[in-house]
Amino acid sequence: MVNSTTRAFGSPLRYIQGPGEFNHLPEYTAAYGNACVLIDSFLYPTLNAQLEKAYQGAETSFVSIQFQGECCDEEVAHISEVAKAHNASLIVGVGGGKTLDTAKLCSDTMGVPVIIVPSSASTDAPVSEIAVVYTAGGEYIGSRKMKHNANLVLVDSEIIVKAPKRLFVAGMGDALATYLEALACDRSDSPNYIGSGHRRCKAGMAIAQSCWDILFADGRSALSALEQGVVTEALENVIEANTLLSGLGFLNTGLATAHGIHSGLTALASTHSFLHGEKVAFGVVCQMVLENTPTKTVDQVMRFMVDIGLPVTLEQLNVEPTYENVMAIARKTADGPLVHQEPFLVTTQSVYNAILVADKLGRTYRGL
Numbered sequence: 001m002v003n004s005t006t007r008a009f010g011s012p013l014r015y016i017q018g019p020g021e022f023n024h025l026p027e028y029t030a031a032y033g034n035a036c037v038l039i040d041s042f043l044y045p046t047l048n049a050q051l052e053k054a055y056q057g058a059e060t061s062f063v064s065i066q067f068q069g070e071c072c073d074e075e076v077a078h079i080s081e082v083a084k085a086h087n088a089s090l091i092v093g094v095g096g097g098k099t100l101d102t103a104k105l106c107s108d109t110m111g112v113p114v115i116i117v118p119s120s121a122s123t124d125a126p127v128s129e130i131a132v133v134y135t136a137g138g139e140y141i142g143s144r145k146m147k148h149n150a151n152l153v154l155v156d157s158e159i160i161v162k163a164p165k166r167l168f169v170a171g172m173g174d175a176l177a178t179y180l181e182a183l184a185c186d187r188s189d190s191p192n193y194i195g196s197g198h199r200r201c202k203a204g205m206a207i208a209q210s211c212w213d214i215l216f217a218d219g220r221s222a223l224s225a226l227e228q229g230v231v232t233e234a235l236e237n238v239i240e241a242n243t244l245l246s247g248l249g250f251l252n253t254g255l256a257t258a259h260g261i262h263s264g265l266t267a268l269a270s271t272h273s274f275l276h277g278e279k280v281a282f283g284v285v286c287q288m289v290l291e292n293t294p295t296k297t298v299d300q301v302m303r304f305m306v307d308i309g310l311p312v313t314l315e316q317l318n319v320e321p322t323y324e325n326v327m328a329i330a331r332k333t334a335d336g337p338l339v340h341q342e343p344f345l346v347t348t349q350s351v352y353n354a355i356l357v358a359d360k361l362g363r364t365y366r367g368l
């Protein structure tokens with residue numbers, strides 16, 4: 001329980017989403033000056049050409065860097081040098097998690113503004129002020145909290161619609177957890193992720209609930225649009241749910257079992273190739289079992305997850321359901337802080353039991 005009655009809310013300064021928005025980057029960077037733009041290597045040829053066209057005749061200029069390294073201090077030092085040499089007063093990150101996190105770190109280190117441009121709607125990380133840091137060799141070091149959130153999160157739905165379907169579905173898994181975890185944190189009065197951790201504003205809870213509502217209303221239709229490679233209102237709604245609503249939701253309300261199980265699953269090397277949202281999805285099933293969620297909600301969630309192709313069983317995450325494997329996941333989950341945001345006592349044994357029943361529930365809904 002949080003040790004104060006202070007409530008808090010945080011967010012990026014601005015969020016802009018729409019088709020072709022990346023082409024308007026010069027308008028958004030103009031107020032800050034020259035930009036140093038970090039772009040994922042596989043997107044670089046297309047997006048750099050787009051940028052060159054967009055900046056023609058603009059008052060400010062940009063220097064682009066093809067990012068293929070790690071989100072590490074060495075890379076940050078290198079990018080900072082390039083930015084200074086170009087007289088850049090703004091960092092822009094375009095791409096996946098590591099690129100965006102590196103842009104956040106550069107901005108934090110240099111003390112300059114940052115614009116975040118995600119290339120998929122696969123997680124809610126673009127909206128958070130947290131970066132995951134590695135060594136230059138790719139070993140995980142830990143999470144680092146930035147001094148402030150992004151000045152702008154810019155989402156081009158024409159870019160998102162071209163990203164692989166698996167990423168979009170995983171984003172819905174991450175987003176689906178938001179409201180369930182918000183409710184758990186609300187009931188236990190756990191701290192959110194604003195500053196040193198405070199109570200939830202009503203705004204945070206309303207956003208988390210809206211994320212949930214949009215997924216069930218528009219998730220299937222959005223996926224159809226993505227499969228056809230076209231942008232529709234439903235797709236725009238779910239991009240917003242996966243990115244903005246899920247991100248603001250978790251930052252402002254907190255995380256619980258679904259993300260705790262995600263961390264627990266990382267105890268097994270066989271799960272490492274799975275996406276964040278895929279592991280969180282199985283965590284959602286576990287959280288519902290642990291909390292003894294009403295059958296109607298369980299049924300709604302399970303049908304939705306199976307329908308859009310999110311993993312709901314251990315086998316789908318490449319985990320053999322042996323005693324040793326399930327106990328390893330349960331131990332790592334219960335050793336971490338997130339599962340203890342639930343409003344009741346959680347033990348390694350209760351997590352173990354919940355995982356087994358969740359796996360069985362998943363198999364039943366998959367018709368196995």
Ligand SMILES: [Zn+2]
Pocket residue numbers: 123124174259276280
């Ligand atoms: Zn997440």
